[in-house]
Amino acid sequence: xxxxxxxxxxxxxxxxxxxxxxxxxxxxxxxxxxxxxxxxxxxxxxxxxxxxxxxxxxxxxxxxxxxxxxxxxxxxxxxxxxxxxxxxxxxxxxxxxxxxxxxxxxxxxxxxxxxxxxxxxxxxxxxxxxxxxxxxxxxxxxxxxxxxxxxxxxxxxxxxxxxxxxxxx
Numbered sequence: 001x002x003x004x005x006x007x008x009x010x011x012x013x014x015x016x017x018x019x020x021x022x023x024x025x026x027x028x029x030x031x032x033x034x035x036x037x038x039x040x041x042x043x044x045x046x047x048x049x050x051x052x053x054x055x056x057x058x059x060x061x062x063x064x065x066x067x068x069x070x071x072x073x074x075x076x077x078x079x080x081x082x083x084x085x086x087x088x089x090x091x092x093x094x095x096x097x098x099x100x101x102x103x104x105x106x107x108x109x110x111x112x113x114x115x116x117x118x119x120x121x122x123x124x125x126x127x128x129x130x131x132x133x134x135x136x137x138x139x140x141x142x143x144x145x146x147x148x149x150x151x152x153x154x155x156x157x158x159x160x161x162x163x164x165x166x167x168x169x
Contacts, residue, residue, distance in 0.1 A: 087144065
């Protein structure tokens with residue numbers, strides 16, 4: 001059922017994993033929220049948490065990624081509810097900075113902005129499964145347990161990364 005959501009919402013499934021990344025989102029999940037209609041999975045949000053560093057300060061980076069709702073269930077507030085639950089759990093497990101990728105051309109970033117997420121004005125880096133450094137644009141962050149650090153990250157231009165573990169979300 002998750003393959004159906006990934007195919008419908010993101011255009012790929014487990015059989016189409018990017019071999020350069022080794023995982024469909026390039027990172028190992030901390031957990032997931034599932035949206036069910038009886039016994040059918042109709043939505044998913046993957047949760048992440050890892051140690052990172054910014055300008056010499058260590059912190060826990062996390063949040064959610066891969067939020068997808070099947071088309072026939074959209075427009076009913078489920079994405080908002082899953083975002084709220086994901087952020088609540090991230091806060092409870094000590095995520096200092098929530099981070100996610102949202103293309104500026106897609107309208108979902110407007111939902112995230114309502115929660116307080118803001119775009120970095122620069123690329124973020126991560127490591128692929130081969131240990132090579134890569135960059136990604138359209139990264140948004142939000143201060144959960146450390147709002148001051150989030151403000152610092154947004155106003156300064158030091159290198160921002162997903163930490164030393166593989167992947168991004």
